Amino acid sequence: MVVDFVRADSSPTVAPATPLLATPAAAVQAAEALAPRLFAQAAATDAEAVFPTQEFDWLRAAGLFTAALAPGLGGAGLGAPTATEELLTVLRHVGRGNLAVGRLYEGHTNALLLMQLFGTPAQAARWAADAATGLLFGVWNTEAPAHGVRLEALPGGRYRLHGAKTFASGAGYVARPLLTGALPDGQGWQMLVLPADAQPPVLDRSFWRPLGMRSTASHRADLTGLEIGPEDLLGPPNAYYRQPWFGGGASRFAAVQLGGAEAVYDETRRFLQALGRTDDPYQRQRLGQMALLIESGRQWLRGAAAHAILPNDAGAPASPAAGAYANLVRTAIEQIGLAVLPLAERCVGARGLLQPEPFERLHRDLTHYLRQPAPDFVLADVGRFVLEGNDLY
Structure with a gap:
């Protein structure tokens, strides 16, 4: 097994702030304008060992990193129910430019929507500020066979993580992965947002040898030994699986x-x-x-x-x-x-x-x-x- 440690300093350096898009329509225009540029660059990042760093710099520069946030959090409001069509159109344009980038951007967007839906106002403000500084979010949900993530209770409302996720897209570059873990004593599944820049998981790069979507860096991420606090927990147990x-x-x-x-x-x-x-x-x-x-x-x-x-x-x-x-x-x-x-x-x-x-x-x-x-x-x-x-x- 090839195991590699990837820490926050491997992530691209970004500007301390991203431009603001005023409306969902402006986000659609930004994504449509960026799609040809993403397409022209796609062949250069079509490899397992390459991450589309430049493409995400372009997304940040276009203001699309915070577009899914509510206006009160510095976003364009793409997460509002009335902006659903614009949100889907933005994702379609990014996918038209590069499917690998689109997959990663959809995960970033999904995480921002979930943290606004289930987070406290203080959590939403904190994570929105992280997105505004250019940190990449993602969602890691797929359990490693026989080694799924579970939470061990520690004093003070803290938890120690055990187990791994597979198909952890953006592993090594996602600074704020949203993931699920089994609570002790059968209490259900708990969402959490891991500060992966401070506590990087151990990555098994040998897992990701795909037919396509090579540059998504969807490695196996072992979280064993990492610790989180109550401020990192998102929503009540089983919230991630709530329908619709x-x-x-x-x-x-x-x-x-x-x-x-x-x-x-x-x-x-x-x-x-x-x-x-x-x-x-x-x-x-x-x-x-x-x-x-x-x-x-x-x-x-x-x-x-x-x-x-x-x-x-x-x-x-x-x-x-x-x-x-x-x-x-x-x-x-x-x-x-x-x-x-x-x-x-x-x-x-x-x-x-x-x-x-x-x-x-x-x-x-x-x-x-x-x-x-x-x-x-x-x-x-x-x-x-x-x-x-x-x-x-």
């Missing part, structure tokens, strides 16, 4: 995935135009089918915003359809991505799959990212929901 927030978050990673499918579509069109193959009726038919698929994905995201908006108050009632609709969105966009890829392959042929063309990387990244857990279960759960007489709309 847990299942409803699927729309966010689906938005990033759709951005990857859009990149495949955009590059296929560019490739055929460069070769002068725009008069071929079969190529036209394939591009028409791809256009249909991409537009249907955008409509699904609009549906997620219109019909499955999640309240930003943990005590407020939410539509029971929110989680079920998000599962539909996730499933539909997975099917869209899986349909776009073979159409693009037929369009560009073997020539298009040679470097420096981007298709080989795009196909690896999207194929890998589409493999989210339990795809059959989530669709079956939608079936259960509607068979019980519930309405999705």
Whole structure:
């Protein structure tokens, strides 16, 4: 096993403050403008040993690091229920630029949303200040087989951590990972935000040998021996798994995935135009089918915003359809991505799959990212929901 210690000084140096975006619409404009720049840089960071440091400097400089924060916390308000469509659009644009960056940025955004939803005002203010100084957040939830994270109670409300997380995206660069751990005596699962710059986990880099999404640094992170205080605990036990927030978050990673499918579509069109193959009726038919698929994905995201908006108050009632609709969105966009890829392959042929063309990387990244857990279960759960007489709309 290759084990590596990664400490805070390996993270990129950032400016002490990030620009402020005044509105959700401004965040959408910033992400749309940044997407081509991210795309042009993507090939340079397509390796397990490389982290997209420069890309995250660009996200910070564009004000997108704090965009998910409420205006009172220095953000653009992308976390508000009324800004759901703008939030999903920002994620789609970042994914269109680089799926690996999109995956990491979605985790950063997810953590900021959870800390606003379940944190105390003092915690939210503290973590918002961390984001404003450029610290990267993330969410690490996947348990290491037979070695999941558990909390050992210590005096003074402190805990010692034992166990590990796998698929810990951004490990070694995420300074504030939000993770879950089992409380003593079967009390449930507790969210916490680890100050990883002060207490870095031990990373097993040999875990991450992926097909795609190479630069996400999704290593195995062993947290054994690290200690946290009561100020690091987020929300009550089992809050992370509360519905509809847990299942409803699927729309966010689906938005990033759709951005990857859009990149495949955009590059296929560019490739055929460069070769002068725009008069071929079969190529036209394939591009028409791809256009249909991409537009249907955008409509699904609009549906997620219109019909499955999640309240930003943990005590407020939410539509029971929110989680079920998000599962539909996730499933539909997975099917869209899986349909776009073979159409693009037929369009560009073997020539298009040679470097420096981007298709080989795009196909690896999207194929890998589409493999989210339990795809059959989530669709079956939608079936259960509607068979019980519930309405999705």
